[in-house]
Amino acid sequence: MxxxxxxxxxxxxxxxxxxxxxxxxxxxxxxxxxGSDNTQSQETLPNQQAPVASTAELFAGNPLYAEPMDRPVDGQGVRDNPPLGWTSLLFVGEKLVTDTQREIWYTDLAVGSPTIKRIAGREDSPSETINPGACPDARFPNITGLAVKNDGSLVGVSATTQSGNAIFVVQDPFGPNCTVIFLAGPTVDGFVNFGDVDGSGATARFQYVEWPAVIDDNIYVIDSLNHKIKRIANDATHTVTTITTLPADKYSGHHEAMIALNGKLYIVGNTAIEGYIGEIDPATGALRDVIRGGPETFGDTRGLRLTGLATDGNGFFTYNRGHLLYVTFGGKVANIAGDGTYVEFGPSYNPARPQTAESVQLVALGRAVFLTFHDNAVYFSAKVQTDYVERIEIK
Structure with missing residues (x-):
């Protein structure tokens, strides 16, 4: 009560x-x-308009490649076969970073013909292997999200059923001194840290940690099975603190992404009957809904599966069943790309050809879609037979 x-x-x-x-x-x-805070000022703009998407093209990967177990090689082109298993999408300057769950890769858009380069990890290592140190030798179990710190270091989280949960950083990720350091959770094989305990990173406990975000070099994560948002402080012991508990009656389903914007955290997810984008104030733990509702709220009576979250600073991009949506801070929803095809490509559709925003088929098997926004374009990562990245131009 x-x-x-x-x-x-x-x-x-x-x-x-x-x-x-x-x-x-x-x-x-x-x-x-x-208002001096961009988020607050957007809340007071009743006539805020959604951006307009114009064209779409296959940027990387090959969604129809028939041998998903084949592995790419370091230095091949972004659309060469066998394709890279693109998941998380994160820009660091002009470099687009992704992970394949056990490896971290990047491509540099500043060069004329971008290629893929491995940063750390190894796909053929045992799934529960944990190893900090120099990037060529580092190993991760099941990466569940990436973020970036102010100095360009990468932040990653891992969660498995055997090794537990880990939060790590990759220092100098594109340079000769690339090093992986584990901040919280296991640092060696065989150490399990399941539970719900705050305190020093070395002794903290989580239950399936995912979706890191960074504010003022403090790391925030969703501790999913504990229904909490936790902060890993930028201090000597990487102190873990619960900043808020997500009420089970409103946030009991899948958390699909979390990002930071203007000092706030934003999460997207689904319950059994609703989808939502929620705002969290890390200073107070206060929660509010940017938007919440059933399928009709998000413009599709067939059902609801919100996944992926990115921002242009004025609102949010998310995905639902073949549609790229834009949601304003005031909760207005617009479908800006995708024809609604989401299970499999149409028989005459060629995903390798450029498309209009209205005709592009944004197919995604399973739940996972990953989004990021950079240089007036949304990058959309999903999987059909193999993983691919679609680039959607925004006017």
């Missing part, structure tokens, strides 16, 4: 504060504009 009362009180308070901001903005609009 008390928890319910606090939730209702927080909701009422947020509504009152939003209304006050709105009327204050109306008062001073001619003189100044509203």
């Amino acid at each position: 008390q928890a319910h009362y606090r939730e209702v009180t927080m909701t009422m308070r947020a509504t009152i504060e939003q209304n006050i901001r709105f009327f204050l903005c109306l008062t001073v609009l001619v003189l100044s504009g509203c």
Whole structure:
């Protein structure tokens, strides 16, 4: 009862504060504009428009390659066969970083003919192997998300049923001193850290950690089975602290992604009956919904499977059943790309050919879709027979 009362009180308070901001903005609009925080200012723009997608093209991989167990080689072209198993998408400058669950790779878009290069990990190592150190020798079990720190170091998380959960950084990922350091969780094979314990990174416990995001060089993760958001501090002992608990009645399903924007965290996911994008204030632990609803809310009566999250700084890109959606901070939804095909490509469709935004078929088997935004384009990663990356131009 008390928890319910606090939730209702927080909701009422947020509504009152939003209304006050709105009327204050109306008062001073001619003189100044509203709010120094970009997120707050977007909440007060009722006429915010979605961006327009124009064209789409296959950027990397080959969704129809028939031998998914074949492995690419270091230095091959981004569309050469056998294709790389693209999953997470993360830009560090002009370098696009991805993982294959046990390896981390990148390609440099600044060069004329981009190739793929392995940073760390090895696909043919045992699935539970953990090994920090120089990147050529480093090993990861089941990477479940990537992020980047201010100095360009990569942040990764791993979760398995045997070795437990690990948070690590890759320092100097594109240079000669590339090194992997484990911050929290196992640092050697055979150490299991299942549970729910805050404190020093060396003794912390998690239950399936995923989707890292970085604010002020502090790392935030979703501790999925504990239904918590936790912070790994940028301090000497990598202190782990729970910043909020995700209420089971609203966040009991799959968490599909988490990103950081303007000092806040944003998550996307699905319950049994609803999809949502939620905002978390890491300073207070306060939660609010940017949007929440059933299939009709997201423009598709066939069903709901929100997955993937990216931002252009003004709103959010996410995916549902063959459609790339744009969601404003005020909760307006627009379908900006995709013809709704999502199970398999149509019989006459050629994914290797450029498409219009309206005609592109964004097919994704299973749940996982990964999104990122860079240089006026959305990059969409999914799997059909093998993994591929579609580049969707935004005007």
